Amino acid sequence: METVNVAELVERLGSDEDAVRKMAVFKLQGNIGDPSFADIFIAEGGLVRLRYLTLHASGNTLAYSLTSFSRLLDVDKGWECVDQELVERIVELIVTHPLVNILRGAMSILVSIVSHPYTGNRTSQINNFGFRALKPAIAIYPQFLEMLVSRLSSADHALCANALQLINSLMRDSITHDPEAEWPKFIQKLQDLGVIRAVYVLMQDSALQDLAHPLLEFQSLTKVLLRKWRDIPVNQEKPEHRRALKGIYLASNPEKNPDEATENGDDTRRSRRHHPEKWRRLGFETESPAGEFYEVGFLGMMDLADYVRSHGDEFQNMLLEHSTKPSRQRCPIARASLAVTSILYEHFEVEKSDMDDTKTYLISESRAGFDKLFQPLLLHWTRLHVAGLQAFFRLWKATAAEEEDLDKLIELVRILIESVVGGAARIKDVQDVEEELADFEYHRLRGLQMELLELTYEDAWGQHLRQVREELHHEALQFVKEQRIRSLLQGSWFALDSHSRSEPGPVQKSTATYQYAQLSHNRRYLHFGQFDLMGDRPPELDTLPEKISNVSVNPDHSSTATLKTAPRQPTTKITIHGYAPSTATGHGKGHSHARSGSRTTQKEVVLLTLRPSSHSIASEWLDGLLMLLNQQPITAETSKLIDLVSNYGLKIRLLNVRFDDATFAGEAPQVPARDGLDEDYYYDVFGGA
Template identity: 30%
Template sequence: MSSGTPPTPSNGGPAVPLVPTNTVTTASGLTVRTRIDPVLTVDDVVRQLCVNLKLKDQPSNFALRDETDELVTNDNLRRKIRAKVNLKLVNAPSREAMETAEKLRLRDDTNALKMTLFTLQKYIRASRLLEPEEQFAQSFINCSGLSDLIDVIFGAHGNTLAYALTAMQNLMELDYGWSSLDDAFIFQVVQILSSPQSLINVCRPATAILKKLVEADPMTAPGLQIAGSSRGTSVLPPGSVYRYGFSVVFEQMRKGRGFLETVISRLGSADTAMAQYSMMLINSLLSHASDTRWEEFIAELERLNVRKAVVRLMSSHTIEDLTSCILDFQANFIRVIHRKKTTPVDLEAEPSHVVALKGIWTSSQLSEQTDENGQLLKWRLLGLGSENIEEEFSDVGMLGLECLRKFIEGDPDFPKIIQEQLSRPLARRCPVARASNEVVEILSEHWAIFAPGYSTSTTFQPFFLDFYRVHSLATHFFVRMWSESGASTDDFARVAALVRSQTKVSLRMENVRPWHEVEHDFNACEYRTVRERQMKELEVEDDLLSKIPIRNLRAKLYKESYEFVRQQRIQCLMQGAWFINALPANSTSANPRRPTRPWRFLRLDPGMKYLHYVDSSIKFAIRSGLEDLPERIEVASISEIATGSCAAPPHVLRESDLPPTFPPVASPLSFSLLSAHEGSIADQIAPDQSRWADWTDGLNMLRRDGGHVSSKETAGFVQALTEIGLKIKLLDLSGEMVEIPSGLVAGPPPSNTDFFFSDLV
């Protein structure tokens, strides 16, 4: 390495430098031009600079950064030399961390504290992205910097608090160093978020901090060990940050007055990032809710009408940035509905179920009677088959009970409806409560509520988020079809088939249809029209597929098909692929330039923790493994996969050789990997539709709070595999002409226990 101006040949010819020339600026403001040999290590370069500049401190106290304060490492040194990047000789990360921690303790000068925090958030963020800056994080933690930062958070306001919270948020992206955060700190963050007066730039990092604490669940810790098969308690290594989780955070949330209400209100914020942060926190809470607090948490969300707030977001002008979050919420709500449907009604163990039944009975305005055999006649008056509530709701669980209650309590004319049915002969009465349960099954089938955590919807489903309201409409339609068709007890399945047919028609294209059209379809459609359409449907459909055992079989195959496609998508990520490095679609540059390295190869590591990549000016053969991929992106840092978000740079593909448009037009094959606090960390364009579907859905399925599908191709694969598997299974039955019953009735229990099961021979 040499300093000074590059020499010029004595013959007056052009200079031919052996290596590029860089500018290096010291902390004192001294600037020198120097040639750096790209074969040297960063330590060698720093050592020679200290010698040439006659610095008295040890070379180990210094480091190199570029103009953006990115640390120069052995991995990026050659790239910065070739690009002739201006460099700065600064304090080494470990030394910078110690000085930063000392400055945090001196809080007399507000402006100095603000600048210190601004620098801290930047360096801690870099320590997560670039491995060599682990020195900064380690030194900052070892110098009690974390406790000093917490003290600032407890006493700061305005932008100072925003910088402190952002620094804490960045520090928590590390998988160590913050296990000492206690309940007092969590409650302080809750209080900050609970205040409607808190600034947006304060609320964003505070929301991200709570989200991280929720996801730091002991059961999700990497390499978790279970101690004692009988107790099943998790054993975490000392200092593990996976010691919080939903229960710890929710306990502090309950103390913060109006916390959830304020978070949900911020879904309507004009600041898109704030709405996105709030949406991600709600999704994280839904995904990690503990069994002991689940019902209480869901009830609170329902009371605050979070689903209505999300539906409003669907029609918001900021929707492009929130699509993935909303699809995540839909997937989480499917989990909620499925869990309610599979939670049995238990009148002895669940007081809330008793309260629901009392509400149903009170709203019906009926009186208990006795039948001809002197037996109690109560729930049979509402249309159930017996007085055994647990048995009657065994297929629809708590969801069926809630739907019936909302249906009855939401209709002031219900007492007239039930009295009208009771005035008819027994065989002509519409069993309203049984009809309500059947509608729950029909809607569950329509929206594929087969198993928790599996959703193939690629579009918004506002009607699904209004499940109870749709249920009321469909149940009223059931009662009307019963009356208009003159049905009797034996016609229950026939009327249910009419409702199933009308449901498909009324809920079609729900991402674009207004609600009033759905109401019109259910309320104004005549029996003759529905019957004629259903008869045409029966000509092309097999009645066998509507039987309950077949529907249950389809649900099982759906789950297996989803998991198969998920594994296939993840395998595609592990194989890797070439993509185009894209430009933001909202770029303000009228003449975008072709990037020097427009191609990027991405590959997921076997541990599924990092996306490794390399940027190149041309595509070349990539060996198996990760040796050819020096850069990486942490999967945990990806909070959202946005699609259709960026444009191809000019003159990369043949079809882009035309003059570039302004502003750049987003490619339908583009996607962006978004971080919760620094925007896009990668903008890519896939070579074809298949690769785009593989990667967008594969990455969504990798995310801890993900699970939704964004491409119609993947959703189609899951549906096709389900239907093929179902037909193959049915070949064994239909080929033998086996009669499949619509349901199975269990016989009476044994009168005693004096029996055993014989071994099959």
């Protein structure tokens, strides 16, 4: 870097020629970020001339001056020149000037001024810093905030970043250092100007690298706001809290509710004021609603108030509909609203500050890291609360729930939000999320609940749960094996085609059209015979002329594709291969072991062909024969049945076994006393179904 003569540079800043001043301040912006250079520059009297240019220059000279002044403040120098005149000039530029390069520098200066109480030494009067330093200028230019929010839609990402940084600084200072507690009004003003929607669009943009830091800071500030609102206890002594509760009550339209009426019309007004279920009718547990906001504070009351204000008709219709039902069947609207607020609060981990992890993600993670870190749906808190609350109402109605089922419904809504909101991609629009919450089927949700329950127990018990799965799978296999073999013991009719009747081999030729097969009671012989007609009753076992002893030959089917053929198609068949018996023995149809002759001289033939009339019968007989020989089943239908039985067994055990105390945080429940109970027993969690 070339050596700069600071004294000469300062002299040129005061030149009468604009071109000389422009070149001097252009060179200054590249060097002023060096603290040593800045010290020499100030010692040479350059600060006064830089301030003058900032106040009076135009064009590129002004742009370079603003950038230089901003970089000087970044190294915590030059604060003695920050006064109301300078602040007013910067605010004026932001409101009136169209050039991007001027706006960037102006916003950067205001960010430093607003943030100075937390990042620099207080070398001047405190009123010159923080949000309070801007208030006189904003009073002169009331369109300042509107113009600032509009810059978030600029095509220039650097300008967007500068504008959002300034908004973040104003929000943080207002929330943290507003002695008059006017920050809610300021935040509401920004929201009314569309800051939420603008930042939401930026979060879903593809150019995250340029805006990552200010966007993440805005997300963090959103959590700060939510925490601050939640930490404010609801107090009916405060006028705004009292007004909010009154608004919730009046939105219920008590005049039209049967519960509010009395037999004496003259006492209607008095009874309405003192009705014993004034608040319980709205879904509160008691007649002291303020205390029920303990877990979610003013945030919970805001959410409930926003719902009844924006969905008043739905609110009133539900109250009217439920007023005719017994109290235990009425949907507790207020408690449901508080529960959804709490669920969202936990889902977005509002208590956790994500700014500590931001630097790590920005340094080490790719776009995938950004997708994990950004939570654009957090910005639409109110809409998610309404969608979650309406999902609760839908589930309450679909399950015909009662008051004692409240906790179960809350848990279902928690799983629903974790699945839909937690599973939403960064670029997924909030409207699509709302629709998915509304359309999520109850049975699908219950299935998801069981999967999560299994995963939770897997984490808690690990190897023990895997052992249980193996045991249950073995039990299911034995259960299905017995079911399949009993189908063989019961016997079945099978069709015969012309090819089967005329094919050569040990099977006796016949003109019959049907075949009946049945396993013997001792499970050692498969008996069968051919018939012209199917009788009303199955034939007796001892009337079947043919049999295969030991049933130890290998059952098979012609091909996998054949077995998958649609029911009632004649191509579905099972063939049993074996060795024809020696004519010397003459005992039975076929055996697994010949009684005379060498196996090497025998030829394997088809002993029996079965043509099941349906896919289910084919599965029962094929897998029944295999499992009878202690071989594994091969059809999809049998495998599905084994999994079904095994999974049901696991779910029954999970639903009837509670976690041990080590799994849950908190104190263990007190063991109730019972007369005559001693300690001479044990409880095997996994011992039996």
